[in-house]
Amino acid sequence: MKDTRLSLAWPAPAKLNLFLHINNQREDGYHELQTLFQFIEHCDYLDFKVTASSQLKLHSNISDSVADSDNLILLAAKSLQKYTHCQRGAEIWLDKRLPMGGGIGGGSSDAATTLVALNYLWDTQLSKEQLMEIGLELGADVPVFINGLSAFAEGVGEKLITVSPKEYWYLVLIPNVHVSTAEIFQDPSLTRNTPKLDLDSLMNSSWQNDCQELVVRRQPKVAKALDWLIEYAPSRMTGTGACVFGQFEQQQDALEVADKLSVDMKGFVAKGTNISPLAMRLAKG
Numbered sequence: 354m355k356d357t358r359l360s361l362a363w364p365a366p367a368k369l370n371l372f373l374h375i376n377n378q379r380e381d382g383y384h385e386l387q388t389l390f391q392f393i394e395h396c397d398y399l400d401f402k403v404t405a406s407s408q409l410k411l412h413s414n415i416s417d418s419v420a421d422s423d424n425l426i427l428l429a430a431k432s433l434q435k436y437t438h439c440q441r442g443a444e445i446w447l448d449k450r451l452p453m454g455g456g457i458g459g460g461s462s463d464a465a466t467t468l469v470a471l472n473y474l475w476d477t478q479l480s481k482e483q484l485m486e487i488g489l490e491l492g493a494d495v496p497v498f499i500n501g502l503s504a505f506a507e508g509v510g511e512k513l514i515t516v517s518p519k520e521y522w523y524l525v526l527i528p529n530v531h532v533s534t535a536e537i538f539q540d541p542s543l544t545r546n547t548p549k550l551d552l553d554s555l556m557n558s559s560w561q562n563d564c565q566e567l568v569v570r571r572q573p574k575v576a577k578a579l580d581w582l583i584e585y586a587p588s589r590m591t592g593t594g595a596c597v598f599g600q601f602e603q604q605q606d607a608l609e610v611a612d613k614l615s616v617d618m619k620g621f622v623a624k625g626t627n628i629s630p631l632a633m634r635l636a637k638g
């Protein structure tokens with residue numbers, strides 16, 4: 354074990370799906386997709402205190418909306434204990450800053466940060482690949498957050514190829530509506546037959562999100578946010594929504610548009626980054 358004192362400020366960054374193509378539905382109901390993940394410098398933060406007993410305790414500012422039994426942080430910590438037979442426990446503090454259910458992956462990212470941080474703090478010495486395997490059982494997006502590098506993903510999101518798309522500044526809008534990933538994937542009218550393309554062709558084509566049309570139809574608030582943003586910058590939805598993002602060359606340009614937001618629309622400006630803030634934190638120890 355590394356240390357029993359507090360280990361502070363482990364970041365759990367958000368991601369954007371710069372494109373999201375749905376290619377097929379498998380017999381088990383899951384969808385095969387091709388997507389491009391890039392991290393943004395906008396994060397939840399987790400603090401950890403390793404304890405001698407195997408108990409896990411979470412203090413979070415979302416306990417009203419997510420029960421402990423469903424919280425991916427505790428599920429991740431339990432999976433690591435089970436996989437490694439580790440006898441240690443932890444007290445964990447979550448400072449939730451990322452909007453939930455917005456398609457920016459906050460829950461998956463919290464799970465990934467928990468696995469990476471506790472593997473370090475408990476000294477359980479799993480490889481990144483082993484952590485990614487455990488992470489995949491918690492959610493399709495967890496492995497990319499553990500890997501910590503922008504990636505082109507295939508399969509259900511678990512086959513990763515590292516890529517380095519341009520690191521734009523983004524204005525991300527948060528329509529005040531929760532979009533359920535499962536509901537979008539269950540909708541019969543979802544476009545699920547986009548042809549699979551090779552990586553080179555994808556990187557050089559125009560980028561789209563196959564869930565966007567459906568979500569815009571179902572959720573007027575998403576439609577309104579996108580209609581507004583697209584007047585200022587190339588804009589798309591991330592994941593299965595509800596967040597939409599516009600891309601800008603300069604921070605200042607993004608901030609100027611953010612200043613024009615009406616009071617009923619929340620948003621934030623963040624830089625795209627191909628190396629996750631989590632990977633940088635781990636390197637610091």
Ligand SMILES: C[C@@](CO)(OP(=O)(O)O)[C@H](O)COP(=O)(O)OP(=O)(O)OC[C@H]1O[C@@H](n2ccc(N)nc2=O)[C@H](O)[C@@H]1O
Pocket residue numbers: 370373382383384385386388455456457458461491492493494495508509510534535538591592593594
């Ligand atoms: C499609 C993406 C793109 O990033 O959407 P967002 O969740 O980020 O919006 C993700 O891969 C989502 O990953 P994640 O949110 O972890 O999904 P999971 O918890 O694994 O699955 C939620 C539900 O979505 C459906 N699902 C998910 C992934 C997938 N490739 N095919 C599916 O059909 C399944 O019905 C599943 O029960």
Ligand SMILES: Nc1ncnc2c1ncn2[C@@H]1O[C@H](COP(=O)(O)OP(=O)(O)O)[C@@H](O)[C@H]1O
Pocket residue numbers: 419423424425426452453454455456457458459460461462463464534592594595
């Ligand atoms: N630590 C967590 N942070 C956020 N959501 C969590 C967490 N643990 C479990 N969840 C559940 O996961 C759902 C999806 O969360 P989130 O990852 O924020 O959305 P998305 O995948 O759309 O970006 C939430 O509505 C919540 O019920």
